[in-house]
Amino acid sequence: MADKENEDSQKAASDRKASLVIAVAGNPNAGKSTLINAMAGTRLQVGNWPGVTVEKKSAEFEYSGRRITMVDLPGTYSLSPYTQEEIIARDYLVHERPDVIINVVDATNLERNLYFTLQLLELGIPLVMALNMYDEAEQKGFRINAEMIASTLGCAVIPTVATKGEGIDRLIEMAVEFADPSKRYSSASASYGEDIEKAVQTVVENVRHRGGKPSGHEALRWQALKLIEGDELVLEETGISEDEVFLEKATHHLRKAHGEDLEMLLADTRYGLAAGLTREALQKPEKRKRELTERIDAVVLNRYLGIPVFLLSMWLIFKLTFDIAGPFTDWLDAVISGPLTRWALSLMTLIAVPDWTVSLVTEGMIAGVGAVLVFLPPIFAMMFFITLLEGSGYMARAAFVMDRMMHAIGLHGKSFIPLLLGFGCNVPAVYATRTLENPRDKALTALLIPLMSCGARLPVYVVFTGVFFSAYAGTVLWSLYLLGIMLAVMMGWIFKKTLFRGEAPVFIMELPPYRLPSVKNLLIHTWEKGKHYLIKAGTFILAISIFIWFGLNLPWGVESKKDSYLGLISQAAAPVFAPLGFGTWEAASSLITGVVAKEIVVSTMGEVYAPKACEEEQSEALTVGEDLKEIGVSFAGALGEAAKNVFSTFGIATISAGEEDTTGIKAAIARNFTPLSAYAFMVFVLLYVPCLIVLIAMRHEFGTWKWAGVAIAYQSILAWTVAFIIYQGGRLIGIG
Amino acid sequence: MSPLAFMKEGETAEIVGEPLMRRLRHHHGHCCGNVGPSAAYDARCHRGGPGHDHLNDMGLRPGKRVQMIANSGTGPLILLVDESRIALGRGVAMKIYVRRIEA
Ligand SMILES: Nc1nc2c(ncn2[C@@H]2O[C@H](COP(=O)(O)OP(=O)(O)OP(=O)(O)O)[C@@H](O)[C@H]2O)c(=O)[nH]1
Ligand SMILES: [Mg+2]
Numbered sequence: 001m002a003d004k005e006n007e008d009s010q011k012a013a014s015d016r017k018a019s020l021v022i023a024v025a026g027n028p029n030a031g032k033s034t035l036i037n038a039m040a041g042t043r044l045q046v047g048n049w050p051g052v053t054v055e056k057k058s059a060e061f062e063y064s065g066r067r068i069t070m071v072d073l074p075g076t077y078s079l080s081p082y083t084q085e086e087i088i089a090r091d092y093l094v095h096e097r098p099d100v101i102i103n104v105v106d107a108t109n110l111e112r113n114l115y116f117t118l119q120l121l122e123l124g125i126p127l128v129m130a131l132n133m134y135d136e137a138e139q140k141g142f143r144i145n146a147e148m149i150a151s152t153l154g155c156a157v158i159p160t161v162a163t164k165g166e167g168i169d170r171l172i173e174m175a176v177e178f179a180d181p182s183k184r185y186s187s188a189s190a191s192y193g194e195d196i197e198k199a200v201q202t203v204v205e206n207v208r209h210r211g212g213k214p215s216g217h218e219a220l221r222w223q224a225l226k227l228i229e230g231d232e233l234v235l236e237e238t239g240i241s242e243d244e245v246f247l248e249k250a251t252h253h254l255r256k257a258h259g260e261d262l263e264m265l266l267a268d269t270r271y272g273l274a275a276g277l278t279r280e281a282l283q284k285p286e287k288r289k290r291e292l293t294e295r296i297d298a299v300v301l302n303r304y305l306g307i308p309v310f311l312l313s314m315w316l317i318f319k320l321t322f323d324i325a326g327p328f329t330d331w332l333d334a335v336i337s338g339p340l341t342r343w344a345l346s347l348m349t350l351i352a353v354p355d356w357t358v359s360l361v362t363e364g365m366i367a368g369v370g371a372v373l374v375f376l377p378p379i380f381a382m383m384f385f386i387t388l389l390e391g392s393g394y395m396a397r398a399a400f401v402m403d404r405m406m407h408a409i410g411l412h413g414k415s416f417i418p419l420l421l422g423f424g425c426n427v428p429a430v431y432a433t434r435t436l437e438n439p440r441d442k443a444l445t446a447l448l449i450p451l452m453s454c455g456a457r458l459p460v461y462v463v464f465t466g467v468f469f470s471a472y473a474g475t476v477l478w479s480l481y482l483l484g485i486m487l488a489v490m491m492g493w494i495f496k497k498t499l500f501r502g503e504a505p506v507f508i509m510e511l512p513p514y515r516l517p518s519v520k521n522l523l524i525h526t527w528e529k530g531k532h533y534l535i536k537a538g539t540f541i542l543a544i545s546i547f548i549w550f551g552l553n554l555p556w557g558v559e560s561k562k563d564s565y566l567g568l569i570s571q572a573a574a575p576v577f578a579p580l581g582f583g584t585w586e587a588a589s590s591l592i593t594g595v596v597a598k599e600i601v602v603s604t605m606g607e608v609y610a611p612k613a614c615e616e617e618q619s620e621a622l623t624v625g626e627d628l629k630e631i632g633v634s635f636a637g638a639l640g641e642a643a644k645n646v647f648s649t650f651g652i653a654t655i656s657a658g659e660e661d662t663t664g665i666k667a668a669i670a671r672n673f674t675p676l677s678a679y680a681f682m683v684f685v686l687l688y689v690p691c692l693i694v695l696i697a698m699r700h701e702f703g704t705w706k707w708a709g710v711a712i713a714y715q716s717i718l719a720w721t722v723a724f725i726i727y728q729g730g731r732l733i734g735i736g
Numbered sequence: 737m738s739p740l741a742f743m744k745e746g747e748t749a750e751i752v753g754e755p756l757m758r759r760l761r762h763h764h765g766h767c768c769g770n771v772g773p774s775a776a777y778d779a780r781c782h783r784g785g786p787g788h789d790h791l792n793d794m795g796l797r798p799g800k801r802v803q804m805i806a807n808s809g810t811g812p813l814i815l816l817v818d819e820s821r822i823a824l825g826r827g828v829a830m831k832i833y834v835r836r837i838e839a
Contacts, residue, residue, distance in 0.1 A: 077793035108819045112795040140819070267792050293821075294805070303808035400823045404811040412825060413812065507812055507825030508790055 019067035020179050023093060025120060026104035027113050028075025029512050031132040033057075034162040035104055036070045039172060043528050044072055047390035048515050049417065051075070051435035054085040056092055063172055071098060074434075077112075079119045079222075080231055080263075084434040084442075090233075093123060094219070099179040102171065104130045107137035107144060107159070110282050114274035117153065118190065122222040126178040127155040130171055134159040136513070141285035148281045153190060163518065192269050195254055200224045202250035207238070228254070229263040293513040297397070306401040313394070314481065317385040319474030322462075323645035325377035326473075327638035329462065332377065334634060336370040339627040360549050363610040368545025371606030371665065372537045372599045375459035376530070382455055383529040384522065386424045391517030391525075395420060396509060403507060409492025410500060412507035415445040419488065422452030423481065424529055426690060430697040437505050443707055444500045446698055448488040450690035450711055453481050455533060456598040460685045463602055467666050468675040476679075480686055487687065487718065499710070536597070544600055548593055548607055561608060566593075580684060580720065581677030581727035586668075591684070597691045602665075609668035676735050680727040687719035738836075741813065741829035743804040749834035751800050791832070794822060801837065 024032045028050030037044055040059035045052055057072040073092055074085035081087045093101070103120055105113040120127055131137075131146055150157040156174040160167035191197055203224035226234035228251055230242055240247065251262060258265045300309050341362055348358050389395060395417055403413030415436060422429035429449045433442045453461075461480060465473040551566030558564045562571070562585060570589035577583045577591070586608045594601035673681065690698075695708040743749055791797070795817045805821060806814040813829055815822045 077790065082790055111818055112793075112820065115793070115795075267797070271792075271797060297806070297814075297821075301806055301814070303811075396823075400812060400814070403823075403825070413823070506790075506828050507823065508794060508828070509823045510794065511814065511821040511823055513821075 019069065020100065020176065021069045021071060021096075021098040022100045022102055022175050022179075023071045023073060023096075023098035024102045024104060025073050025089060025093060026075060027077060027106060027109070027116055028052075029510065030075060030104040030106040030113065031130075031162040032075065032104045033072050035102070035130060035132065035160065035168070035171075036072050038162050038165045038168050040068075040070050043524055045528070046521065046525065047395065048393040048512050048517070049390070049395040050510050050512070051085065051417070051432070052390075054088075054431055054434040056088055063176060066176070068172075068176070076116070078116060079122075080226075080229070080233070083437055093120070093125070094222075097123075097125060097219075099126070100175045101125050101127045102130055102175055103127055103155075104132050104162075107131045107133050107142065108140060110144070111271075111274050111278040114149075114277055115270050118270045118273060121153060121155070121190070122225055123219040124221055125219070127153075128171065128175045128178050129153075129155055129157045130162075130167070131157055131159040132162050134167070135161045135164070140289070143283040145281040145283075149277060152277055152281075163521075190273050192266070192273075195257060196228075196266070196269060199228055199250045199254050203227055203247065206246040206250070207240070210240075225266060229266055231263075291513065293393075296514055297511075300394070300397050301400060310398055310401055311482070313389075315474065315478045317382075317389075318477040318481065321378050321381040321385065322465075322473045322477065324642045325381040325462075326645065327641035328377035329374055331634050331638040333374045335631050336366065336374060339631060340370075341366055342627070356553070359553070360546065363552075363607055364545050364549025365542060367606040367610040368548060368603040369537055369542050371602045372459060372541050375462055375599075375602070376534060376537070378458050378462050379455045379533050380526060380530040382458060383424055384526040386421075387522055387525045387529065388517065389420070391515065391522065393512045393514040396511045399509060400511065405489060406492075409444075409489055410496035411441055411444060411492065412505065414507060414509055415441060418445050418449060419452050419485075422449045422454060424455060425532065426450055426452065426454045426694045427697045430694060430701055433701070440500050441505060443702065444492065444495055446701065447495065447707060447711055447714075448492055450694060450715060451484045451488040451491065451687065453484050453686050454598070455530075456691065457685055459599055459602045461682055463605075463666065463669065464673070464678045464682050467670050468673070468678045480682055483683065483722075484686055487722065491714065491718065533599075537599070540597065541599055541603055544593065544596060545603055545607065548600075548604055552607060576720075577684075579728065580723040581680045582673065582684075584672055586672065587681065591688070594685065595689055595692070597693070598685060601685055605669070606665050609665045676727060676730040680723040680730075683726055684719050684723040687715055687722060689715050689719075737833050739830045740802075740815075740824075740832040740834050741807070741826055743807060743834060743836070745804050745807050747836060748801060748803045749836045751796060751798050751802060752833050752835045791828070795820070796822065796824075796832070802834070 024036055026032055029048065029052070033044040033046045033053055036042060036059050037046065040061045042059040044057055044059065051074070053072055053074045055074070059070045059072070061068055061070075071092065073089040076086040076089045078086075079090050079093070081090045092098075101120055101123075103117050105117065117127070117129065129149070131144065131149075134144075137144060144159075146157040146159060156178060158167050158171045158174060160171055162168075192200075200221060204220045207220065207223060207227070223234060223238065227238070227240060227247060235242055254262060254265065299305055302309075344361055344366060345358065348361065398420055399413040399416045401413075402416040406412050406415055415433075417435070418429045418432040421432050426449050429452065430446050433445045433449075436442045436445060461477055462473075465476045469476045548566065552561045552564045554565050561567050566589050567585055570585040570592060573592060574583045574585050574588040577588055582588075586605065589608060590601045590604035593604045669678070689712050690708075695711070698708040698711065699705050737752060740749070740751070796802070796815070800817060803816040804813065805816050810826070812823050812825050815824060
């Protein structure tokens with residue numbers, strides 16, 4: 001008790017602290033991140049599947065003159081965690097001790113959520129409950145007595161709808177009030193019964209007498225309960241061994257009365273309380289309605305339809321990506337190679353810069369960065385569909401449908417979610433492996449992620465399909481993504497037989513109800529995903545474009561690009577690619593530089609194939625005003641084109657329809673590749689080495705370069721072999 | 737009493753067999769803890785993945801009523817536990833015993 005008073009007076013001293021830390025905790029997918037976004041105006045990642053947040057994130061805002069720091073935690077089902085992201089949540093709550101916890105509870109699943117609430121209450125941190133998803137609970141006809149929950153648990157309970165911001169103001173108000181020690185409500189946590197409470201008391205006293213490790217403000221009650229349970233983590237942290245005499249003594253009676261398994265006893269006790277409270281506070285309608293989710297699932301998860309539905313939705317995504325983005329790509333292309341280049345040229349003529357600078361700007365910077373920028377429309381379109389997929393609830397279904405296939409490679413369905421996320425960008429996908437239970441799964445999944453075709457590879461596909469396969473671009477694109485998945489399964493199987501022996505672990509996963517994401521949220525999260533590519537183009541890609549320009553123009557005054565440093569190196573490397581159908585030095589140079597990031601493949605091509613600036617006819621006739629007007633008109637045209645394409649999705653996709661220019665990168669590609677070698681080239685780009693940032697992410701996540709090294713090695717071999725088979729096989733049967 | 741995996745779609749049952757659940761639990765221990773925030777790969781960590789406890793934490797525990805929503809005879813199945821749909825691998829579903837409840 002002395003400690004408690006001590007603690008209280010300490011808190012009183014800092015009464016009305018200038019800044020407050022509020023942690024947001026709860027079951028996965030309860031709406032924690034959505035709630036923080038609504039409170040703090042942040043754009044934390046939100047998605048309709050369990051395990052979106054895998055890292056602790058914070059957001060700050062001002063509230064009645066105080067600095068509030070909200071900490072978003074990964075969702076967890078208990079405070080005895082299994083997976084890495086759950087451990088992050090648990091460690092934060094236990095060691096950092098926030099001023100208040102906002103416990104986000106899914107109101108449609110009261111019992112299980114309250115089970116976790118009880119565990120949070122054991123920590124002795126003031127708790128405010130957000131009874132979230134209240135709209136869905138009402139829709140189900142649930143009636144929840146919030147006051148009863150509040151008075152039973154000694155916390156505040158506020159119904160909220162995080163997506164609409166309902167109840168948010170009241171929630172902040174209560175959280176701040178609860179943080180105030182003078183006004184603190186007695187968090188008279190529910191009693192676990194005389195037997196247990198007595199044991200807890202004994203353990204608490206002993207731990208306190210020992211002094212030593214556990215510091216004063218540590219949650220003693222929680223610690224005692226965990227010690228009784230025999231929680232490995234807490235035993236380790238406190239340095240108390242499981243067969244310590246006082247622990248034996250304290251639990252002796254419990255063991256005699258309830259059996260050896262005290263962890264089970266405590267779980268049962270908590271569940272008993274949670275179930276009891278739910279029975280009292282929740283009134284369900286007589287009959288359970290058959291919900292839309294069930295009707296959709298009957299088709300989507302059907303044993304025969306499941307995989308076809310998945311493949312069809314992927315095909316639709318790629319098709320739509322092409323159809324919508326195509327016209328805008330052409331428009332951007334026209335703007336960058338036309339007016340923009342013209343303006344840059346006039347400006348440089350005006351200030352009379354030397355010739356080489358003109359070349360650096362037009363052939364290096366504009367050609368290099370422009371080649372990537374042009375493909376922002378398909379990248380954004382792709383991110384839009386991935387965001388839609390994430391928000392709808394289909395992600396978890398895809399995991400379910402693919403479970404069987406994943407078992408063949410010694411993984412289970414849950415691993416498929418990081419893989420799918422890899423279609424957006426491989427980097428967050430590597431971090432998403434945290435939700436997997438064991439390190440073996442994590443490493444194996446991470447190794448397969450680079451085979452998932454990310455947004456950065458899209459520009460390469462768009463250029464090449466645009467030149468050679470424009471009539472069925474969507475299908476060709478789809479085939480590449482599918483090839484990635486199929487090879488992932490094959491490689492997974494090989495890895496399972498060699499590097500990663502062992503059984504697939506247990507598959508348990510919650511499937512959320514389908515939800516319709518709001519347009520605003522869709523756009524925000526599409527932007528959040530796509531913006532990295534934009535930033536990358538303006539920084540990283542720009543720097544490398546300049547670097548490549550020097551590579552192509554040194555030694556100084558070199559006559560043709562072929563004899564430049566980069567040209568010479570590429571010529572030396574080109575024979576390696578000759579059996580694959582693209583043994584030119586231009587292709588080799590783009591593949592070599594593309595190791596850094598895959599967009600660079602097109603960026604280098606843009607520079608390598610760029611016409612010499614001085615050779616270009618300059619039509620000075622147009623004024624800036626006319627240019628702007630032309631840009632506007634052609635943009636409107638692109639909009640119309642895109643709309644038309646969407647309505648005729650099953651018609652012919654026309655990327656860069658109409659007259660082909662004969663100077664640009666596309667014409668050069670048309671001259672240097674055949675359809676067959678183009679396909680082999682795309683496959684090679686799909687498969688060869690992960691980009692630099694993915695390698696760094698792997699190192700960061702696993703603490704060793706080992707897996708990054710394995711990825712580089714196996715992917716290089718795989719890429720070469722598969723491209724070889726495609727090109728030589730194709731020639732044998734007489735294509736190309 | 738029969739394994740959960742044998743339930744047909746639409747059937748409701750109550751989970752029983754505490755002893756079985758316990759046995760399951762002793763198969764799979766806790767995941768280890770010493771994985772920091774930016775955790776390093778740690779082989780010690782692997783002790784068999786989630787077993788009983790995760791089931792328990794997700795509401796699948798003795799005495800709980802569950803309804804089978806999808807069970808195609810092979811591959812994973814889906815249970816309705818209160819209002820949440822839980823996908824479960826067939827392996828675990830064979831080790832959990834249930835008592836059917838007449839509708
Ligand atoms: N209908 C409804 N949907 C909500 C509400 N709050 C959140 N959602 C949706 O629930 C889903 C999950 O939201 P998140 O904020 O990602 O959940 P989380 O708790 O952060 O999930 P993890 O990070 O995976 O633990 C999203 O699709 C949200 O749009 C709500 O009050 N009502
Ligand atoms: Mg979250």
